[in-house]
Amino acid sequence: xxxxxxxxxxxxxxxxxxxxxxxxxxxxxxxxxxxxxxxxxxxxxxxxxxxxxxxxxxxxxxxxxxxxxxxxxxxxxxxxxxxxxxxxxxxxxxxxxxxxxxxxxxxxxxxxxxxxxxxxxxxxxxxxxxxxxxxxxxxxxxxxxxxxxxxxxxxxxxxxxxxxxxxxxxxxxxxxxxxxxxxxxxxxxxxxxxxxxxxxxxxxxxxxxxxxxxxxxxxxxxxxxxxxxxxxxxxxxxxxxxxxxxxxxxxxxxxxxxxxxxxxxxxxxxxxxxxxxxxxxxxxxxxxxxxxxxxxxxxxxxxxxxxxxxxxxxxxxxxxxxxxxxxxxxxxxxxxxxxxxxxxxxxxxxxxxxxxxxxxxxxxxxxxxxxxxxxxxxxxxxxxxxxxxxxxxxxxxxxxxxxxxxxxxxxxxxxxxxxxxxxxxxxxxxxxxxxxxxxxxxxxxxxxxxxxxxxxxxxxxxxxxxxxxxxxxxxxxxxxxxxxxxxxxxxxxxxxxxxxxxxxxxxxxxxxxxxxxxxxxxxxxxxxxxxxxxxxxxxxxxxxxxxxxxxxxxxxxxxxxxxxxxxxxxxxxxxxxxxxxxxxxxxxxxxxxxxxxxxxxxxxxxxxxxxxxxxxxxxxx
Numbered sequence: 001x002x003x004x005x006x007x008x009x010x011x012x013x014x015x016x017x018x019x020x021x022x023x024x025x026x027x028x029x030x031x032x033x034x035x036x037x038x039x040x041x042x043x044x045x046x047x048x049x050x051x052x053x054x055x056x057x058x059x060x061x062x063x064x065x066x067x068x069x070x071x072x073x074x075x076x077x078x079x080x081x082x083x084x085x086x087x088x089x090x091x092x093x094x095x096x097x098x099x100x101x102x103x104x105x106x107x108x109x110x111x112x113x114x115x116x117x118x119x120x121x122x123x124x125x126x127x128x129x130x131x132x133x134x135x136x137x138x139x140x141x142x143x144x145x146x147x148x149x150x151x152x153x154x155x156x157x158x159x160x161x162x163x164x165x166x167x168x169x170x171x172x173x174x175x176x177x178x179x180x181x182x183x184x185x186x187x188x189x190x191x192x193x194x195x196x197x198x199x200x201x202x203x204x205x206x207x208x209x210x211x212x213x214x215x216x217x218x219x220x221x222x223x224x225x226x227x228x229x230x231x232x233x234x235x236x237x238x239x240x241x242x243x244x245x246x247x248x249x250x251x252x253x254x255x256x257x258x259x260x261x262x263x264x265x266x267x268x269x270x271x272x273x274x275x276x277x278x279x280x281x282x283x284x285x286x287x288x289x290x291x292x293x294x295x296x297x298x299x300x301x302x303x304x305x306x307x308x309x310x311x312x313x314x315x316x317x318x319x320x321x322x323x324x325x326x327x328x329x330x331x332x333x334x335x336x337x338x339x340x341x342x343x344x345x346x347x348x349x350x351x352x353x354x355x356x357x358x359x360x361x362x363x364x365x366x367x368x369x370x371x372x373x374x375x376x377x378x379x380x381x382x383x384x385x386x387x388x389x390x391x392x393x394x395x396x397x398x399x400x401x402x403x404x405x406x407x408x409x410x411x412x413x414x415x416x417x418x419x420x421x422x423x424x425x426x427x428x429x430x431x432x433x434x435x436x437x438x439x440x441x442x443x444x445x446x447x448x449x450x451x452x453x454x455x456x457x458x459x460x461x462x463x464x465x466x467x468x469x470x471x472x473x474x475x476x477x478x479x480x481x482x483x484x485x486x487x488x489x490x491x492x493x494x495x496x497x498x499x500x501x502x503x504x505x506x507x508x509x510x511x512x513x514x515x516x517x518x519x520x521x522x523x524x525x526x527x528x529x530x531x532x533x534x535x536x537x538x539x540x541x542x543x544x545x546x547x548x549x550x551x552x553x554x555x556x557x558x559x560x561x562x563x564x565x566x567x568x569x570x571x572x573x574x575x576x577x578x579x580x581x582x583x584x585x586x587x588x589x590x591x592x593x594x595x596x597x598x599x600x601x602x603x604x605x606x607x608x609x610x611x612x613x614x615x616x617x618x619x620x621x
Contacts, residue, residue, distance in 0.1 A: 004450035009111055018425065024407075026273065028101065034186075053264070059185060061224060061225065062223070062224040063167070063170050063222055063224070064222055064223065064276075065221070065222050065275055065276075066167060066168055066169070066274050067164070067167055067222065067269065067271065069121045069165075069268070070264045070267060070318075070321050070322070071121055071167065071264055071318065072315065072318065073122045073124060073125070074122045075125070077122030078123060078126050078131040078134060081095070081134065082130070082131075084097065084350050086100050086114075088113040088114055088119065089109030089110040089112065089113045089392050090109060090110075090391055090392020090393040091106040091107040091392065092106065092397070093424060099138075099145070100138070101114070101138075101141050101142055101149070102142075102145065108152070109392050109593050111152045112155070112158055113150070115142070115149060115162065115308040116158050116162050116165065117142075117161070117162045117165040117166060117169075118141075119170055120135055120165050120166075120167075120173075123135050123169070123172055124169065124172065133559060136173055136174075136177065136181065139166075139185065140181070140184070142185060143185075143188050143572030144423055151510050152606065155208075156196060156199045156200050156202055156203035156208070156209075156212040157203045157204070157212050159192050159195055159196050159199070159211070159215065160196060160200070160211040160212035160214060162215075163189065163192055163196065163215035164214065164215050164265065166185070166189060167189075167218055167223075167595075168268070173185050178366075179446065184405070189219070189223070193215075193216065193219045193226075196212055196219075197216060197229075200212035200216065200236075200433070202432055204362065204429045205360070205362045206251070206252065206253050206258070206430075207251075207253070207258050208472070210237070210241070210265075213233065213236050214265050214269060214507050215232050215390075216229070216237070217237050217269060218269060218272065219233075220233045220234075221273065221276060222272065230278075230506060234280060234281045237281070238284060238409075239283075241284065241287040242283050242287075245262075245276040245287045245290060246339060247290070247473060248290065248294060248332055248337070248338045248339050249287075249289075249290030249291045249292070249293050249294030249295075249332065250294050250336060250338065250339025250340075251291075251339075252365040253309070253310070253311050253359050253366070253367070254308070254310075254339060254359050255310035255311060255366055255367070256298050256305040256308060256309070257310065257312070257314055259295055260314070260315075260322055260480060261347075263288065263291055263295075263325075264318060264321070264322060265559060266288055267288065269284070269286065270288065276376045288325075291332065292322065292323065292325070293321060293332050293395050294336065294341075294521070295319070295322070296323070296326075296331070296332075297332045297336055297341065297342075297343055298341060298352060300350050300375060300376075300377040301349075301377035301378065301379055301380050301382075302377055302380050302381060302387065303319070303320075304319075304382070306341075306352040306354075306375045307386040307387070307388035307552045308341070308370060308373070308375075308386065309366065309367045309368050309370070310365075310366025310367065310453070311388060311389060312388050312389035312390065312391060312551070312552045313388070313553055313554040314552075315399045321429075333445075334445040334447070334452065335355070335444070335445040337355075337443060337456075340354065340356015340357065340443070341354060342355050342443055343353065343450070344445070344453075344454060344473065344475045345475075345479075346450065346452055346475045346476065346477055346478065346479040347478045349464065349475060349480070349482070349581075351375070351473065351475055351482065352374060352375050352376075353443075353454055353456065353473065354370050354371060354372065354373050354374070355358065355371070355372065355454070355456040356371070356441055356443075357371075357441045358435050358436055358438065359435075361426075362426070362429075362430060362434070364430075364435045364436070365430030365432040365433070365434055366402075366431060366432055367418075367434070367435040368386075368389075368403075368418075368435070369402060369403055369404040369407070369417050369418035369419075370386055370406075370408075371404075371409065371417050371418070372409045372410070372456055372457075372471045373386055373407035373408045373409035374409075374473065375408065378528065379532075381510075381512065381528045381529065381530060381532070383509070383510060383526065383528065383534060384408050384508065384509065384510070385508055385509070385550065385552070386408060386508060386552075387400070387401050387508060387549060387550060387551045388401065388551050388552020388553075389402075389405070389548065389551065389552060390552070390557060391554070391556070393556070394551065394556060394557060397551055397557065399420065400415075402435065403416050404417050404418070405506060406506075406551075407506065407508070408506055408507055408508055408509070409469075409471070410469055410471070410505045410506075411503065411504050411506065412488065412501065412503045413461075413465060413502065413503065417437070417458060417461060418435045418437045418458025418460055419435070419436050419437055420435055420436075421433055421436055432609065435488075436461075437459075437460050438458040438460035440459045441456065441458045441459075442456060442457045442458075443456040444456070449477060450477030451475060451477050452475045453472070453473065453474040453475075454471075454472065454474075455471070455472045456470070457469060457470040457471070459491065461488075465495070465497075466484040466490060466492065466495040467489065467491060467495060468488070468489050468490070468491050469488060469573070471484065471485070471486050471487075472487075479605055480580065480581040480583075481578065481579070481580045481581070482578070482579040482580070483578050484577045484578070485574060485575070486505055486574065486575050487572075487574040488569060488571075488572055488573045489572050490571070494571070495572065499570070500566070500568035500569060501568060501569055502568050503566075503568070503569060503573070504565065505538075505541065505565040505575060506562055506564055507536060507563040507564070507565075508550070508560065508562045509562060509563070510560065511550050511553070511558045511559065511560040512528065512529045513527065513528055513529075513560075514561070515527075515545045515562075515563055516545075517545065520537075521543065522537050522539065523535055523538075523543060524536045524543050524563045525582075526544055526563070533582045534580065534581050535579070535582050536563055536577065536579050536580075537577065537578050537580075538565045538575060538576070539575070539576050539577070540575045540576070541566060541575045541577075542566050542567065543563060543564075544564045544566055545561060545562075545564075546561070546564050547561065548560040548561055548562035565577060
């Protein structure tokens with residue numbers, strides 16, 4: 001297609017505008033680099049012998065309590081190690097009788113999980129003597145080898161995770177230990193806690209910095225003699241929670257799963273305060289309540305979280321665990337504007353909409369170009385879903401998963417509404433290339449006569465095409481009819497292209513949904529596993545049934561279908577569409593039911609020959 005932005009009428013001003021935006025982005029990257037360099041310098045100074053006395057933790061001689069570990073455990077973990085392999089972070093290493101700390105790690109994620117010791121939970125409940133000896137043996141191997149892995153083993157967030165894991169599973173490490181082994185573990189804990197006190201500021205922004213501080217607070221609560229550090233540690237954590245978790249309970253990264261991970265760490269911390277008879281900073285219980293309410297806000301009818309901004313398969317058990325601790329926090333308003341997520345719920349239908357701008361650059365490593373996309377569930381079944389983020393073993397598909405065309409929204413000119421910024425050092429720190437734009441997103445939700453209506457817009461295409469995308473959704477009171485209007489309007493003045501620019505409105509179906517051509521060329525039928533039928537009709541666009549790929553499945557990518565409304569525009573344009581549940585007994589339902597039960601030959605003969613090419617090659621943002 002070439003550079004479509006240069007095909008706009010009056011595009012002579014466009015290159016200068018693009019250069020201005022590029023200069024702004026380079027300035028932002030430079031400022032981030034300066035900030036991170038400053039944090040590293042300060043952390044290095046605090047670890048110097050001159051200042052280390054100020055941060056040195058008291059010797060860890062006695063553990064007062066062990067925090068509970070709410071994460072699920074895998075009973076086959078010990079057997080896996082005995083068989084000579086170790087799977088972590090989506091990769092598997094062949095140990096061949098060697099220590100996992102002595103081999104070349106198969107991936108960076110594998111190494112981080114190894115040095116974080118979160119896998120200790122899988123060894124709880126082992127019964128054989130060999131399995132019981134595994135945890136102390138691996139801890140001893142780490143203590144001997146840790147100085148050979150300074151970059152990964154001593155990243156502040158990895159140290160925070162390791163401190164929490166060692167404290168939570170102290171019984172595995174210390175039960176039956178002789179004096180020498182006990183002293184070695186406690187001495188290492190003292191060293192790690194002292195390091196955290198100096199280095200937590202050097203952790204990347206977001207969840208990594210929070211887990212570093214959570215490790216400090218855990219240490220102050222669980223180790224005898226460390227309580228004098230508690231006030232400062234929890235004050236730092238409270239301030240960071242207030243900054244990262246806004247009033248509506250979302251996280252600055254806009255990744256729903258970060259809330260689950262945070263609650264899995266904060267709920268045990270709250271329990272430790274209760275056991276100690278101490279009152280935590282108000283920000284701790286307040287943040288827990290806000291995040292729990294937001295998780296309910298982002299939950300669809302089948303119990304899963306919507307696949308927005310880095311959300312992948314998730315773990316149902318983990319989500320159920322954190323929601324089980326809900327103390328009855330009130331519901332959020334339909335539009336959680338600070339976090340940028342809106343919810344329309346009528347009858348048994350739930351519609352969740354991404355109506356937020358891109359997160360700050362350092363927190364946008366998993367953010368997606370899915371602005372104004374939505375997901376829909378009917379009862380306990382998913383109907384429309386975004387592609388979702390793939391698991392670690394399929395990380396190469398992440399750019400496709402983050403593209404606009406992998407979301408249920410409008411994609412103009414085969415471009416994404418946001419752009420990935422390539423910066424090797426930043427990508428390594430935050431887990432992926434950050435995403436920029438759209439810059440301005442508006443959203444309003446109204447309720448009238450039991451119906452719910454949303455109107456939202458974004459400027460992600462304003463720079464390249466001079467157009468604003470506005471989406472209106474209206475869900476009727478019974479939850480059986482969703483009316484949609486997608487409009488492209490000029491950001492300024494009048495926009496006229498030299499020739500037509502294609503655009504597509506994507507409706508990605510869950511793998512359990514089957515799409516069939518409708519009774520008319522303007523419609524498609526969507527069959528759920530339960531036999532429920534929905535019909536999608538559109539005007540001013542052709543209706544195509546194409547291939548799709550659902551990436552947010554725990555078993556790996558699954559083939560699926562999508563309905564795509566395709567059209568072309570030479571400037572402003574709009575497409576209206578209706579998604580409607582067809583009641584059992586209606587003529588349309590009866591005819592479609594007969595077609596669905598027809599044999600393969602008959603169904604293939606019915607297939608619309610003009611349904612369009614497969615859309616398996618979605619463009620990266």
